[in-house]
Amino acid sequence: MSASTPQPDQSIRPADRRVSARIGAIAESATLAVDAKAKALKAAGRPVIGFGAGEPDFPTPDYIVEAAVEACRDPKNHRYTPAGGLPELKAAIAAKTLRDSGYEVDASQVLVTNGGKQAIYEAFAAILDPGDEVIIPAPYWTTYPESVQLAGGVPVEVVSDETTGYKVSVEQLEAARTENTKVVLFVSPSNPTGAVYTEAEAEAIGRWALEHGLWVLTDEIYEHLVYGDATFTSLPALLPELAEKCIVVNGVAKTYAMTGWRVGWGGGPKDVIKAATNLQSHATSNVSNVAQRAALAAVAGDLDAVAEMREAFDRRRKTIVRMLNEIEGVLCPEPEGAFYAYPSVKGLLGKEIRGRRPQTSAELAALILDEAEVAVVPGEAFGTPGYLRLSYALGDADLVEGVSRVQKLLGEARD
Structure with missing residues (x-):
């Protein structure tokens, strides 16, 4: 649909x-x-x-709050900073990404955003032209199709249910693919279902996207919240050849109990991140410096x-x-x-x-x-x-x- x-x-x-x-x-x-x-x-x-x-x-953990308090007192945080994010935060995000998922990105491939929602919208806005289709597995988080339509794209839903653990198959994705398909959305762990794709399932979807030259937008915001025998899989780490057409969205909200701080990020090919940064420079400029300093303490710290x-x-x-x-x-x-x-x-x-x-x-x-x-x-x-x-x-x-x-x-x- x-x-x-x-x-x-x-x-x-x-x-x-x-x-x-x-x-x-x-x-x-x-x-x-x-x-x-x-x-x-x-x-x-x-x-x-x-x-x-x-x-x-x-x-939010005390050491992160204290970093924000100190940031408030420092006059350098009272001024504009680069629209794409504090350089030291971008570097820390790149290091955290390698540490936690095995995906290697440079700081120049990171854009710090006002929460994950802005990262998602700006990613779609950077790569979609009017009429481009985005395959969205359903049940989906309510913001995904709205972001696609705001960016001029067309969301195409592929529905799963409880009989498959709310996971879609490559066969379903292929049935939804048309000549206008440009992006497939991949989310694991999932909001709203809590579904987690196995490494084999994730690899199959990634290889299918590679075969057809599709972009992948993967939301990794719940990367650390997996239970039992389930494991988190980062697609660009699993399939490095996918990285040139993959955008990873993440943030501090879920991992560090920082939903109200509004710090997310997108990582991907330099040209796409540069385009998204240009968009943000006109939309909001830099994320709050105090929140960025708090996020720096979070991603540079441990996972206790x-x-x-x-x-x-x-x-x-x-x-x-x-x-x-x-x-x-x-x-x-x-x-x-x-x-x-x-x-x-x-x-x-x-x-x-x-x-x-x-x-x-x-x-x-x-x-x-x-x-x-x-x-x-x-x-x-x-x-x-x-x-x-x-x-x-x-x-x-x-x-x-x-x-x-x-x-x-x-x-x-x-x-």
Whole structure:
């Protein structure tokens, strides 16, 4: 399935169009909308438990905060710096990338951005021309197709489900490829499903992209959050010959509990990174220097903090999967990475629950918020209706309480 950017209504004078067709077609981030609604209800005194936001519930480690405090006191951070990022941070990101994934890049191949979202948009903007197609495996993070369309491209969805562990095959990708295909998106570990591709599966997809001369954009933001026997695989490290047509997106948000600091980056071929840097020089200029100094402390430091978080996430992962699978009509595969569970709720749709018969997962999510005061994100936000996404990046007690409420409510479902 593909989508194209809507064309302006030619019967309306340009001066009378209040919002452009390009921007008017963008949907609000569903995950942020759910989180905002949950926080608003909580502020109003309702005991809402939110499973919507994809952010660790841990504070940013102290040594990173202290680096920011010191940066605030240094006048050199009160001024403009290079649009593409502090040179010392770019060098540290290159060193961290080699250390953590085995992918060797030079500092000149790195662009520091205002979070991973800006890196994704600027990467697509740098390589896409109008009509270029981008294959996006679904379920997908809600921002991917919007970024493609903003950049003038056409998102082409390839849908997977729980029967394959939410992973797409080379055969599915090939069936979606056309003469207009330019990029394939590869995300492992995945948001929203927590799926992790094996090295063999990743290599097969990388070799398929190489065979057809396609670009690959790979989002490695959850690289350190894998569990059990699952392992993280970086495509350009696995297949160095892919590097000339591969852009890697990453950031400090998930690994170091720094979602609010807004520091991400993109790495790739020098000409593409230079083009994206030029775009950023006009869009935002440099990322906040204080946040960059904090990010420097993070990526140059050890991984002890993420090891502690991963242990907690692993424990919560097992708990939430067990509890969700105890609900009749719910099927939740065990995620191998990130911090999301993505259960199928198709078995509950159309059933009566407290006088209502939700026909879609969006309606079911609304019912859960109204009746159980638990906020979850419906699968419609990720391109696959019939599912819910629950982040388990929240405290153990809240997690158990929240899912217990959902169990009680959905246990009332009747034909």
